[in-house]
Amino acid sequence: AQKVTQAQTEISVVEKEDVTLDCVYETRDTTYYLFWYKQPPSGELVFLIRRNSFDEQNEISGRYSWNFQKSTSSFNFTITASQVVDSAVYFCALSVYNFNKFYFGSGTKLNVKP
Amino acid sequence: ETGVTQTPRHLVMGMTNKKSLKCEQHLGHNAMYWYKQSAKKPLELMFVYSLEERVENNSVPSRFSPECPNSSHLFLHLHTLQPEDSALYLCASSQTGTSGSNEQFFGPGTRLTVL
Numbered sequence: 001a002q003k004v005t006q007a008q009t010e011i012s013v014v015e016k017e018d019v020t021l022d023c024v025y026e027t028r029d030t031t032y033y034l035f036w037y038k039q040p041p042s043g044e045l046v047f048l049i050r051r052n053s054f055d056e057q058n059e060i061s062g063r064y065s066w067n068f069q070k071s072t073s074s075f076n077f078t079i080t081a082s083q084v085v086d087s088a089v090y091f092c093a094l095s096v097y098n099f100n101k102f103y104f105g106s107g108t109k110l111n112v113k114p
Numbered sequence: 115e116t117g118v119t120q121t122p123r124h125l126v127m128g129m130t131n132k133k134s135l136k137c138e139q140h141l142g143h144n145a146m147y148w149y150k151q152s153a154k155k156p157l158e159l160m161f162v163y164s165l166e167e168r169v170e171n172n173s174v175p176s177r178f179s180p181e182c183p184n185s186s187h188l189f190l191h192l193h194t195l196q197p198e199d200s201a202l203y204l205c206a207s208s209q210t211g212t213s214g215s216n217e218q219f220f221g222p223g224t225r226l227t228v229l
Contacts, residue, residue, distance in 0.1 A: 045220035104157040
């Protein structure tokens with residue numbers, strides 16, 4: 001069975017602080033994909049990143065970075081120097097070979113205060 | 115229009131009404147999805163259509179009836195709903211492959227309120 005756990009329900013930080021959102025996944029498949037999505041108050045989920053199970057290289061995109069560690073089954077997301085516009089709900093998701101069925105975590109609500 | 119669009123954006127209906135939600139994708143994808151997002155609950159996958167065939171139905175009550183007339187359009191027909199069906203209904207699309215690698219693109223959702 002597949003499962004994604006985002007233990008942090010809500011996080012509040014002050015602007016310019018760094019923040020890390022945790023994601024732990026479970027799967028017995030050896031080939032899988034991990035994703036992060038952002039859901040701003042408008043409601044639409046916005047795709048941020050995809051990572052496959054064979055590529056453990058960390059990735060940086062501007063203020064965003066992702067740390068994928070198979071040894072701990074984690075795919076954590078760090079925002080450096082957070083901004084108010086980063087306030088949103090962030091979802092981690094897992095996909096295995098099954099018509100792209102996604103298993104979403106419960107989401108982490110990030111509040112960035114000015 | 116680009117991406118995934120959904121109409122209406124907001125819908126209020128009584129328990130005896132019949133209404134439909136519409137989703138259209140302009141990305142050339144061959145799979146479409148309906149999700150339900152209730153307050154303080156994880157995203158719930160409701161239906162998956164791949165190549166216009168329903169491939170997933172996650173024990174959704176029969177008062178929700180999906181329809182996929184072609185690869186670009188997806189409908190969710192609603193009838194005799196309950197107040198607990200009030201939620202944000204999200205549509206998504208993706209390009210199916212054997213590796214499950216392709217990200218899903220989401221529409222803005224329909225906020226449904228059942229009175």
